[in-house]
Amino acid sequence: MDTPRIPAPAAALIGLLGVLAALGAGHLAAGVLEPGASPLLAVGNAAIDATPAVVKDFAVRTFGTADKLVLLIGMAVVLAGLGVLAGLLSRRAPRAGQALAVGLGALGMLAVYTRPDLGQFALLAPAVSLFAGLGAFTWLHGRALDVRATDGLAQDRRRFLLGSVAIAAGAGLSGLAGQLLGRRVDVAASQDTVAPVLPRAAKATPIPPGADFAADGTPTFLTPNADFYRIDTAFSVPRLRAEDWELRIHGMVERELRISFADLVNRPLVERTITMTCVSNEVGGPYVSTATFTGVDLRALLLEAGVKTGADQLATTSSDGWTCGTPLSVLLEPDRGALLAIGMNGRPLPAEHGFPVRMVTPGLYGYVGATKWIVEAEVTTFADFEPYWIRRGWGRLGPVKTQSRVDRPNGFAKVPAGRVVVAGTAWAQHTGVSTVEVRVDGGPWRTATLSAESTVDTWRMWRAEFDLAPGGHTVECRATDRSGYTQTAQRADVVPDGATGWHSKFFTVT
Structure with a gap:
């Protein structure tokens, strides 16, 4: 059968x-x-x-x-x-x-x-x-x-x-x-307990009038929390309560520190407005945003722990096991301003951006200086520890490269004849943007008008006007930072340490 x-x-x-x-x-x-x-x-x-x-x-x-x-x-x-x-x-x-x-x-x-x-x-x-x-x-x-x-x-x-x-x-x-x-961990309730602490912070440098050209098509100077870019490896967002959080600072230090959230917020709180950029940002890409972060100065904590001679890396670990390595020489600069942040734009950190505590380092790409959901910090050396992305072929130091992009007109847009406004954004964190130049159809470079500067750690918007004949046109931009460096036209991929090249857009005047 x-x-x-x-x-x-x-x-x-x-x-x-x-x-x-x-x-x-x-x-x-x-x-x-x-x-x-x-x-x-x-x-x-x-x-x-x-x-x-x-x-x-x-x-x-x-x-x-x-x-x-x-x-x-x-x-x-x-x-x-x-x-x-x-x-x-x-x-x-x-x-x-x-x-x-x-x-x-x-x-x-x-x-x-x-x-x-x-x-x-x-x-x-x-x-x-x-x-x-x-x-x-x-x-x-x-x-x-x-x-x-x-x-x-x-x-x-x-x-x-x-x-x-x-x-x-x-x-x-x-x-x-x-x-x-x-989702049983009540992150929202924990955030509510953090909110009353934030107003105690020493205020950031006031954002001056005219800090953006949003009316001409640039982003607003501060990026709303919901719009702030998010690139990380977390398949599911860690859900932590501030009440349960603790940071261990150890390794090549004179004294190990264990800091609870209550300990952290009892220290002097400061606000700092910082532009962050992802190393995966293509030329002209969207992965750059600005927020006013509230937190505790990281340099002060490292000095309290006492960094031993020979250490050159701070290896930090997220609650989900992701690791990051930051040059200690950067973190220990007196004016660098790296933070253990607990707030973002006047609110507790969103869960997606690292609540209850994250690291923010001005002038470094996020993969080397912006650990979210941070729970451990080991003072060590580059020779002794390879972080997550370094093991995968990315650069070790991760300084943000001087860049600019065209925000208006949109690519392939049709623009009415007459005076054409071109506007965009430039950034050179911790160095500062000095000038932005713009040209159309490969013509002579013209110096654009810059928005008012907040600090050297934040982006600047730019605008320029052109009288253009009907037909297709290509606009390009390039920025020069305060060190005198002008961004190169040579295109480089984002791997291993960030993209380079001039951003351009094609549009049509009708």
């Missing part, structure tokens, strides 16, 4: 439901134990960690801040495809689907095990995922074979269909419950 064979549509459904059951159960278990232990998130984080610099740059350039969402969707599609394939290969016997469940479970366990921010108990989440997926697949496969062996008796069909619906519903509810449990 021939071995019963499950119809292809039912087999595909069984494989897909097995994957869904595994993901839902794993996400629920992670919600109870540790949100980052969810197999899907852990594998996603592992994929991000393994991504070469050129691929990471492509993802940021192509998808922007949606790069992690694209990765998540891609993983879901791949897993669904594997589930369907395993089901189709298991039409007579469940071995292929069972092998997939074990393989995916092992992958999830390996991803969780290698995460530096997860403990051993977190391995329970992928273990639950493995057994749930294996159990759901095996049970449904058996019910489907019963249906086939009995020529589809009504009770067997009903049992299979009800089981399929129950597993699908259970997977969905488990995933939802895991998501809710993972």
Whole structure:
């Protein structure tokens, strides 16, 4: 007698439901134990960690801040495809689907095990995922074979269909419950306790009138928190309470410091307005923003700890295990102004930007000076410690390069004939922008009008006017900083230490 064979549509459904059951159960278990232990998130984080610099740059350039969402969707599609394939290969016997469940479970366990921010108990989440997926697949496969062996008796069909619906519903509810449990840390309530502290800070240099040309198409001088660029490796945003936060400063220091949030805010608080730039910012790109940060002077903390001779790097660690290395020579400059920030534009830091505490270093790209969710700082040497992005081929020191861009007109815009206003933004953090020059169609450079300067750590806007004939035109810009350096026309990729080149836009006068 021939071995019963499950119809292809039912087999595909069984494989897909097995994957869904595994993901839902794993996400629920992670919600109870540790949100980052969810197999899907852990594998996603592992994929991000393994991504070469050129691929990471492509993802940021192509998808922007949606790069992690694209990765998540891609993983879901791949897993669904594997589930369907395993089901189709298991039409007579469940071995292929069972092998997939074990393989995916092992992958999830390996991803969780290698995460530096997860403990051993977190391995329970992928273990639950493995057994749930294996159990759901095996049970449904058996019910489907019963249906086939009995020529589809009504009770067997009903049992299979009800089981399929129950597993699908259970997977969905488990995933939802895991998501809710993972957000059980009440970050908003903790932020509310921080808000009353912020007004105590010594005020930043007042922003002068005319600090931007927003009416002419530039950004506003201060970037609203919701619009501030965000580029990081966090697949899911860490959710920390200020009440639970502690920073350990150790390593090559005279005395180790352990600082709670209450200790931190009892120190002198200051405001500093700082423009930040991502090293992944292409020429003319959007990953540059300005905010007034409130926090504690980092240099003062390092001096209190007592930096030992020979140390040249501050290795900082995020709560999710990400690491950063900052030159101590920069942090110890008397006028550098690096902060452990707790506030942003008069509000507590948003969770996405590092609440409760992040590091901000004027003049350095974020990957070497802006650790979010900071929980550890080790005074060490570059020879003894390689941070996250340095191990992946990025530059070690990360000074922000002098750059400028055209904000108006938009690329390929149609502009009415007459006086054409061209406007844009320039930055040379901690050096200061001296001049910006603009030219149209390769003609002579003209000096643009600059906005009022706030500090050398912030961007400056520029504008210029041209009388242009109807037709297509190309506008270019270049900035010169206070050291006398004029940005080069030579194009360089963002890897390893930031892009260079003149920004240009083509538009049409009608």
